[in-house]
Amino acid sequence: MLNPIPEPAHLLVVDDNKVNRMALSRSLEVQGHVVETAENGREGLEKFRSGAFDLMLLDIEMPVMNGFEVLEACLNDLDLRQIPIIMTSAMEELDAVVKCVELGAEDYLTKPVNPILLRARVNASLEKKRLRDEQRKLFRTFATKEVAEELLRTGFSLGGQLVTASVLVADIRSFTTIAESQDPSDSIELLNQYFSMMFDAVTQNGGIINQIVGDGLLAVFGAPIFYEDHRERAVKAALQMLDQLKVFNEKQLAQNKTAIRIGIGITSGKMVAGYTGTHNRAIYTCIGDTVNLADRIEEYTKEALRPLLIDAYTREGLASQYKVEDLGKIIFKGKNQAVNVFAVMGG
Amino acid sequence: MPVLDLNTFNTLKESTGADFISELIDAFLDDAIIQMDEMRTALDANDAETFRRAAHSLKSNAATFGATDLTALARELEMMGREKNLAVGNRLEVIKEAFELVKRQLNELR
Structure with a gap:
């Protein structure tokens, strides 16, 4: 029971950089997850809204709609705000990352993303989501x-x-x-x-x-x-x-x-x-x-x-x-x- | 500084699967040429923001592959773009040379 194999999850990777998208989505697929990608913030938000995702990996600096704006839109959406969002950013953007975590992002990863950290943070976030989902189910039997x-x-x-x-x-x-x-x-x-x-x-x-x-x-x-x-x-x-x-x-x-x-x-x-x-x-x-x-x-x-x-x-x-x-x-x-x-x- | 940090490269290769690395190298090499072109065009147009973005993407990708030298050069250019200082001297030529070395080594590692 040292490394329980996690349930495959449905993940969304949003990044304007093609190499980042490819490397991240491929690593996650190798780890057993089903991954979709989006090239900018707006496309990411649209996909996130229309599909049943378990988690999103979100780049901060992007054209059309940046990671902040996507994060805020998700946190203001009753249906989306329970889905964990992990910010991905360059080392130099740590100030921005702190702001995201304060806003309500679940966690963050710095690029280039270390595959071991990627696995650990994604699995921890998915596990927390699973527990929250159970709690929510329990609450809903008592309240709106x-x-x-x-x-x-x-x-x-x-x-x-x-x-x-x-x-x-x-x-x-x-x-x-x-x-x-x-x-x-x-x-x-x-x-x-x-x-x-x-x-x-x-x-x-x-x-x-x-x-x-x-x-x-x-x-x-x-x-x-x-x-x-x-x-x-x-x-x-x-x-x-x-x-x-x-x-x-x-x-x-x-x-x-x-x-x-x-x-x-x-x-x-x-x-x-x-x-x-x-x-x-x-x-x-x-x-x-x-x-x-x-x-x-x-x-x-x-x-x-x-x-x-x-x-x-x-x-x-x-x-x-x-x-x-x-x-x-x-x-x-x-x-x-x-x-x-x-x-x-x-x- | 080494052209390529093999530790980083091998970790990337293992985590994405050995059969996938060639595809990933292609994407990196193709995009790097586009990014360097964008930096040149932005420089001519005195467009610091576009210059910074292109340098940022090149830096990010170079770091993903463990291209230490190339990463450092791109980071320096990104900073200059951020500070709206486009007096880059011969740095675009230097970065092109660094890129060629990375390209050669990556092609050997496929």
Whole structure:
């Protein structure tokens, strides 16, 4: 296992110098990769956009569009910025190389390129890309592409940030009773179907799933990426959940299976958001009164006999087409001040 | 200074495959003649930027093959182009001679 043979990768070599192009692409082909070439920056960028490449080797000094411009265009492109770019340059251009690496290039090689260094840097970059791709796949099951990219970009630094966002808490009514009355595998199957509906509703409205505990879930809208309309997004997601659940229940009942009812509580305001845990295991989460209140309000749906309840600040963020009913001020356990609760109609 | 650093040349040959080196030598020799022509034309037109670019490419390729002497001469001309100093004296003739030596040795090594 000293030198694991890497998977062949699809590489792009961009260089205006023919000898460089030939020597680099041939060396990489000898190492088992599939290589395409481009003669200038613009051609390189076009090829990079249209083909599924795993890595690009990019010269800095080129006509038409130089390496800087290509690098910047790639880093600003959501689909391209995860593909590693290794800058190739002459010794005398080290200042330029440093600038590229600061901008976001994965690595660099000086010309003439040493074949051993070439192999090592290309393989290391491909391996890092493979790990990032796995991470991204994992993230995407919990969040939208945009949120997943933001999380990857900002990294996993532990530590909080004060954000203004909306929190959605959803829970299945008497799931324990349902679980006790049927086969365990049926319960898991039911939960999986339920969560896949709920996840879609959250991610389609720009939210991110923060926690799943048993049959409950907590989603946040407006963090880590801020949305001006985070309150409306949360309510939209909740209404979508209720709509889809209605369709789901009709199908369940038609097959003589269990129907499920849920309660949803939404609150908005300031909260601390960030990664908690250790460097080995961390989750993105939200903490604060706003989050606790969402739990309480969700609990209150049982008493209020309404599936979707929100607080006053969330209500202020809704356009007039949303019909809400004022349920008055409620005093929740552990809170000194009464909270004005609203039921959202429809759904 | 040696005409060709055989260590660099052999590494290049091994990494690109022995059957490929002849093709690579051809590309280098053909392009070097074009680059030297470009330098001459740019010099006559007092175009320092084109002069610098041609010298830069020649330097880069010479270094790839381990042509130490040729690399040093091309680097010097590249620097002069960068500094907009085109008082190159007989350096284009000198570099042509250095190139001929490299060409002879490369042809022997094919």
